[in-house]
Amino acid sequence: RKEVEQDPGPFNVPEGATVAFNCTYSNSASQSFFWYRQDCRKEPKLLMSVYSSGNEDGRFTAQLNRASQYISLLIRDSKLSDSATYLCVVNGVIGGYNKLIFGAGTRLAVHP
Amino acid sequence: DAGVTQSPTHLIKTRGQHVTLRCSPISGHKSVSWYQQVLGQGPQFIFQYYEKEERGRGNFPDRFSARQFPNYSSELNVNALLLGDSALYLCASSFGSLSGANVLTFGAGSRLTVL
Numbered sequence: 001r002k003e004v005e006q007d008p009g010p011f012n013v014p015e016g017a018t019v020a021f022n023c024t025y026s027n028s029a030s031q032s033f034f035w036y037r038q039d040c041r042k043e044p045k046l047l048m049s050v051y052s053s054g055n056e057d058g059r060f061t062a063q064l065n066r067a068s069q070y071i072s073l074l075i076r077d078s079k080l081s082d083s084a085t086y087l088c089v090v091n092g093v094i095g096g097y098n099k100l101i102f103g104a105g106t107r108l109a110v111h112p
Numbered sequence: 113d114a115g116v117t118q119s120p121t122h123l124i125k126t127r128g129q130h131v132t133l134r135c136s137p138i139s140g141h142k143s144v145s146w147y148q149q150v151l152g153q154g155p156q157f158i159f160q161y162y163e164k165e166e167r168g169r170g171n172f173p174d175r176f177s178a179r180q181f182p183n184y185s186s187e188l189n190v191n192a193l194l195l196g197d198s199a200l201y202l203c204a205s206s207f208g209s210l211s212g213a214n215v216l217t218f219g220a221g222s223r224l225t226v227l
Contacts, residue, residue, distance in 0.1 A: 043202060043218040044155065087154055094157055097168030100216060102154035
């Protein structure tokens with residue numbers, strides 16, 4: 001089982017739609033959770049951290065479910081500029097050290 | 113303020129050659145991490161350095177090595193290149209700590225093509 005799993009998509013949605021992505025993680029001891037956004041052939045950029053109580057940043061809402069070991073990202077009122085790959089990131093242990101582990105990403109395509 | 117800078121941005125090598133990639137972290141950041149991203153996959157952890165010491169190594173062969181300099185810049189070296197080493201190599205810096213789970217800020221990457 002992969003440490004961080006995401007539906008690769010693509011999710012094709014019209015402008016103004018609401019879309020949700022889920023991500024599952026295998027390490028129950030994980031404490032740090034993030035969503036990164038990556039545009040085509042660009043570097044990943046932090047979209048938002050995910051807190052236990054859930055958090056919202058404008059049109060974006062992130063939720064954490066520790067019992068089921070998944071995190072979610074909800075995008076409301078989708079814009080064309082939201083088209084990108086969304087990477088789920090969770091901390092895990094690699095080589096005895098705590099590291100950030102990335103999922104393979106979920107592609108979102110917003111069309112007019 | 114300059115972000116994370118990487119060089120070169122693009123390079124083409126042939127099998128068996130070696131490559132050196134360079135990274136300068138954000139000013140004040142003491143930790144540098146290297147990730148490899150193959151097309152269609154998420155970034156895979158290669159190395160982290162903090163205060164010039166290695167703080168973790170991913171599941172990569174010994175052909176991959178790295179170091180961090182006193183000014184916190186870093187180099188990633190890959191020897192005996194294989195076709196499968198073709199990827200985007202991302203450097204990320206973070207403010208600090210030994211945690212390894214701090215927010216990462218990535219550079220634009222070095223895109224390596226091995227022919």
